[in-house]
Amino acid sequence: MxxxxxxxxxxxxxxxxxxxxxxxxxxxxxxxxxxxxxxxxxxxxxxxxxxxxxxxxxxxxxxxxxxxxxxxxxxxxxxxxxxxxxxxxxxxxxxxxxxxxxxxxxxxxxxxxxRVMLAFNRRFDPASQELRRAIDAGEIGEVRQVIISSRDPAPPPRAYLEHSGGIFRDMTIHDFDMARFLLGEEPVEVMATASRLIDPNLAEIGDFDTVMVNLRTESRRQCHINCCRAAVYGYDQRFEVFGSAGMLMNDNLRPTTVRRWSSAVTDAREPLLNFFLERYADAYRTEFEMFRAAVEAGAPMPVTARDGRQALRLADCALESALTGRAVRV
Ligand SMILES: NC(=O)c1ccc[n+]([C@@H]2O[C@H](COP(=O)([O-])OP(=O)(O)OC[C@H]3O[C@@H](n4cnc5c(N)ncnc54)[C@H](O)[C@@H]3O)[C@@H](O)[C@H]2O)c1
CATH class of the missing domain: 3.40.50.720 (NAD(P)-binding Rossmann-like Domain)
Incomplete structure (x- = not known):
C-alpha cells in the first residue's frame, strides 16, 4: 500500500x-x-x-x-x-x-x-502504449517519420500565459516528449517557425500561439510537430508513425462511436472530447498506477527527471530556431 x-x-x-x-x-x-x-x-x-x-x-x-x-x-x-x-x-x-x-x-x-518520475501523461494513453508496442514488435519496420498534431480547443487566459514560459515550454513540451518516445532516438537538430495568428498581442510577452517544429535524429529520422493554442473543432491529438514496412495512426476520441448521415452531412461524428482532463483521463490513471508499481517494485521510473530535462532542452532549441530562423543543434 x-x-x-x-x-x-x-x-x-x-x-x-x-x-x-x-x-x-x-x-x-x-x-x-x-x-x-x-x-x-x-x-x-x-x-x-x-x-x-x-x-x-x-x-x-x-x-x-x-x-x-x-x-x-x-x-x-x-x-x-x-x-x-x-x-x-x-x-x-x-x-x-x-x-x-x-x-x-x-x-x-x-x-x-x-526516485522521481516526470508526469508526461500522454505516454500512458492506451493509443500511445499501443503505438510503442507495435513499433517495438517491428510491425512498421524501421521508423522514418513521426507526425504529431497537437491543438488545444482554446487559449488559456493571459494571466496564465504570462507565467507559462511560452508555448514551446508549456504546451509543445508534451509533444517533444512524445517525439522522443515514438522516435526511440534523441533528436539532434531542431527547426521551428512560430506565429501569432490568434492573438497578435502575444508579442508583448514574447509568446506565440501557432508553431511548427521539425526534429532530426542522428540517424536522420524525422519528426514534425504541429501545435496551436486554438482549434474550433476541439482538442486535437493525433500521432502518425511511418516506417519502412508500414504506418501507424491513432484517431481523436469522441464521447461515443455513433456516426450520422442526413441531407446536410455524411459520416458526421460528435465533437472531440473537449480537453485534456477528459481526453487523457485513462492516461492519468495509468500514469499514477505505473508510478505506484515502479515505486513498489523498486524498478526504474518509466519517465525520469532527465526525460523532463531533455524535453525542456528541445523546447529551448525550438524557441531559438523560431527567433533566429536557423536550425539549432541540440
Ligand atoms: N500533465 C498535464 O496534462 C498537465 C495539465 C495541467 C497542468 N499541468 C502542470 O501542472 C502544474 C499545475 O497546473 P494547474 O493547471 O493544476 O495549476 P492550478 O493553478 O490549477 O493549481 C496549482 C495549485 O497549486 C497550489 N500551490 C501553489 N504553490 C504551492 C505550494 N508551494 N505547495 C502546494 N500547493 C501550491 C495553488 O494554490 C493551486 O491550487 C503546472 O506545472 C502545469 O504545467 C500538467
Whole structure:
C-alpha cells in the first residue's frame, strides 16, 4: 500500500488525488495547498488530511510518495525537498522553465539516487502504449517519420500565459516528449517557425500561439510537430508513425462511436472530447498506477527527471530556431 501526499489542489492536483484515492494499492494520506480552502475542499471529497503547509506534509513519516501538481516555478524545490525526505516523487511537467536549474536538479536527483518520475501523461494513453508496442514488435519496420498534431480547443487566459514560459515550454513540451518516445532516438537538430495568428498581442510577452517544429535524429529520422493554442473543432491529438514496412495512426476520441448521415452531412461524428482532463483521463490513471508499481517494485521510473530535462532542452532549441530562423543543434 503506497501512502501518497498530493501537493497542489488545483486542476491537475485534483486528478492525481482522485487517482490515488481510487487506486486499491495506494492510500491518499494528505493534500497540501497553501492557498484558500483548496486542500480542505479536496480532502473532504476524497479523504486524507488537509494542510496549508507543504513542508510539514513532506516531513510526515506516514508518506511514502509525493505527487507535485503545483505551479511550475515550485517543481524543482519541492522535488528536491521530497527526495531529501526520502519520498518517491511524481512531478508535473515541465520540470522547470530554466534549463540550468533543470540540469542542477537532475544532477542532484541522480546524486541522491532519488526516485522521481516526470508526469508526461500522454505516454500512458492506451493509443500511445499501443503505438510503442507495435513499433517495438517491428510491425512498421524501421521508423522514418513521426507526425504529431497537437491543438488545444482554446487559449488559456493571459494571466496564465504570462507565467507559462511560452508555448514551446508549456504546451509543445508534451509533444517533444512524445517525439522522443515514438522516435526511440534523441533528436539532434531542431527547426521551428512560430506565429501569432490568434492573438497578435502575444508579442508583448514574447509568446506565440501557432508553431511548427521539425526534429532530426542522428540517424536522420524525422519528426514534425504541429501545435496551436486554438482549434474550433476541439482538442486535437493525433500521432502518425511511418516506417519502412508500414504506418501507424491513432484517431481523436469522441464521447461515443455513433456516426450520422442526413441531407446536410455524411459520416458526421460528435465533437472531440473537449480537453485534456477528459481526453487523457485513462492516461492519468495509468500514469499514477505505473508510478505506484515502479515505486513498489523498486524498478526504474518509466519517465525520469532527465526525460523532463531533455524535453525542456528541445523546447529551448525550438524557441531559438523560431527567433533566429536557423536550425539549432541540440
Ligand atoms: N500533465 C498535464 O496534462 C498537465 C495539465 C495541467 C497542468 N499541468 C502542470 O501542472 C502544474 C499545475 O497546473 P494547474 O493547471 O493544476 O495549476 P492550478 O493553478 O490549477 O493549481 C496549482 C495549485 O497549486 C497550489 N500551490 C501553489 N504553490 C504551492 C505550494 N508551494 N505547495 C502546494 N500547493 C501550491 C495553488 O494554490 C493551486 O491550487 C503546472 O506545472 C502545469 O504545467 C500538467
Amino acid at each position: 503506497l501512502r501518497v501526499a498530493v501537493l497542489g489542489a488545483g486542476r491537475i492536483g485534483r486528478i492525481h488525488a482522485a487517482n490515488a484515492a481510487a487506486n486499491r494499492q495506494a492510500k491518499l494520506v494528505a493534500i497540501a495547498d497553501p492557498f484558500g480552502s483548496a486542500a480542505e475542499d479536496l480532502a473532504r471529497e476524497l479523504g486524507g488530511a488537509a494542510s496549508t503547509d507543504p513542508e510539514a506534509v513532506l516531513a510526515r513519516a506516514d508518506v511514502d510518495a509525493v505527487v507535485i501538481g503545483t505551479p511550475t516555478d515550485t517543481h524543482v524545490a519541492l522535488m528536491l525537498a521530497a527526495v531529501r525526505a526520502g519520498k518517491a516523487v511524481l512531478c508535473e511537467k515541465p520540470i522547470d522553465l530554466d534549463i540550468a536549474k533543470a540540469d542542477a536538479a537532475v544532477a542532484e536527483v541522480e546524486r541522491l539516487d532519488g
